[in-house]
Amino acid sequence: MNTTATGTKQFITSEQLLGHWQGHRNLTRRVIEMFPEKELFEFSIGGMRPFAKMAVELISMAGPALKGIVETQTDAYSEEAFKPATKEEILKKWDEETDEINRYFNQIPEARFQETFNLFGQYEFPVYQNIMYFVDNEIHHRAQGFVYLRALGIDPPFFWERF
Amino acid sequence: MNTTATGTKQFITSEQLLGHWQGHRNLTRRVIEMFPEKELFEFSIGGMRPFAKMAVELISMAGPALKGIVETQTDAYSEEAFKPATKEEILKKWDEETDEINRYFNQIPEARFQETFNLFGQYEFPVYQNIMYFVDNEIHHRAQGFVYLRALGIDPPFFWERF
Numbered sequence: 001m002n003t004t005a006t007g008t009k010q011f012i013t014s015e016q017l018l019g020h021w022q023g024h025r026n027l028t029r030r031v032i033e034m035f036p037e038k039e040l041f042e043f044s045i046g047g048m049r050p051f052a053k054m055a056v057e058l059i060s061m062a063g064p065a066l067k068g069i070v071e072t073q074t075d076a077y078s079e080e081a082f083k084p085a086t087k088e089e090i091l092k093k094w095d096e097e098t099d100e101i102n103r104y105f106n107q108i109p110e111a112r113f114q115e116t117f118n119l120f121g122q123y124e125f126p127v128y129q130n131i132m133y134f135v136d137n138e139i140h141h142r143a144q145g146f147v148y149l150r151a152l153g154i155d156p157p158f159f160w161e162r163f
Numbered sequence: 164m165n166t167t168a169t170g171t172k173q174f175i176t177s178e179q180l181l182g183h184w185q186g187h188r189n190l191t192r193r194v195i196e197m198f199p200e201k202e203l204f205e206f207s208i209g210g211m212r213p214f215a216k217m218a219v220e221l222i223s224m225a226g227p228a229l230k231g232i233v234e235t236q237t238d239a240y241s242e243e244a245f246k247p248a249t250k251e252e253i254l255k256k257w258d259e260e261t262d263e264i265n266r267y268f269n270q271i272p273e274a275r276f277q278e279t280f281n282l283f284g285q286y287e288f289p290v291y292q293n294i295m296y297f298v299d300n301e302i303h304h305r306a307q308g309f310v311y312l313r314a315l316g317i318d319p320p321f322f323w324e325r326f
Contacts (some may be wrong), residue, residue, distance in 0.1 A: 008176040009273035011292050021294060045208065046313030092254040110172035132183060133323070135318050136302050140322055143306035150209030158298070159303055 014113065020104050021135050022098065023162030028058065028142045029094050030157050033148060043148055050154045051148055052140040055090050056082055064132045065119055066104035069112070069130070074121035087096050105131075177276065179186065181268050183188045183297050185261065186325030191306035193259055193320050197312060200250050206311055214311055217304040218253050219245055223299045226260045228282055231269035232275070254262070268294075 012020075014154060032040070032055055041052045060079045068074060084090045113128040146156040177185075193201070195218055204215045223242045231237060247253045276291040286293060309319040 008178040009175040009276075011175050011276055012173075012179040013171040014174040016291065017174040017318070020284040022291075024299075025326045045310055046316070048310065048313055113172075113174055127180065129183075132175070134188075137322070139299050139302045140306040140309075144310050146303075147208055147211065147307050148311040150211055153209070159300070 024135060024138055027097060027157060028138055029160050031142055031145045032090055034154060040087055046098055051145045058138050059093055059097055063100035066101060068119060069117055069127055070104045070107045074118050075121040082151060187298060187301055188261060190299055190320060190325050194305050194308045195253055197317060202315055203250055210316060213309045215253060220254055226263035229264060231240050232280055232290055233267045233270045237281050240283040279295055
């Protein structure tokens with residue numbers, strides 16, 4: 001048993017959380033792949049964004065955020081740097097970000113997960129909460145992608161298959 | 164800095180994870196509330212379940228699973244025990260489960276999060292992975308509820324507002 005600064009129990013290690021997240025990212029990658037090219041960029045329900053836009057959000061958030069945490073720099077969030085026109089471009093960038101996430105996540109010292117950081121100069125929360133947000137936000141948008149696929153008559157992958 | 168059995172860094176304490184989960188549960192409760200009564204039980208996209216059925220899944224999983232973990236009993240998963248006919252019944256049960264979750268979660272010793280348990284006699288994984296699954300599964304289905312609300316012309320709550 002270890003005790004922490006707050007005197008509570010450890011739930012999960014950083015290594016386990018990273019594995020958990022990359023499992024989710026692998027599933028999201030398969031959801032991107034399953035969309036027909038046109039529908040990836042155009043299909044929408046109830047005025048929501050097409051799934052390509054949601055994927056760009058995920059890509060624009062995780063790697064840049066972790067880099068910001070490691071380098072304690074607070075540049076604003078932006079989706080301007082990546083404007084894909086094809087599914088292939090999205091998948092290629094997705095895979096590059098897999099490496100970026102591993103690289104920067106592993107540089108975060110344990111104590112920093114509990115420290116507050118003003119992410120993107122805008123979201124001032126403990127680092128662990130910001131990282132949980134990236135994972136949760138990905139699950140959230142991917143689930144919307146699942147509904148889009150169902151509405152298109154395509155069976156999405158199993159939610160629990162990650163690798 | 165604490166070190167664990169696996170020699171890695173702590174990412175999050177059990178207390179923080181419980182707070183994170185209950186924040187998500189509070190948001191899900193608001194999503195249930197926002198559905199019109201009829202659409203909660205009937206509205207569907209692409210052959211998916213109505214949101215009431217998804218809520219019954221969430222209710223049937225978390226509390227019973229934590230009780231099973233604490234009492235090391237492996238009764239099968241079942242949705243038979245709760246057949247709500249109204250939104251009010253779902254919300255009442257939801258609140259009862261909030262207390263159940265707090266009660267059983269807090270009885271899990273730190274070491275058990277890393278131990279394998281055959282949840283519901285069927286899902287043999289480390290306890291921390293099973294608990295992450297409950298949270299992820301809730302985010303996943305609630306996001307589908309968000310799409311249903313949008314399709315019904317109703318603005319869902321903000322994803323980041325938890326309490």
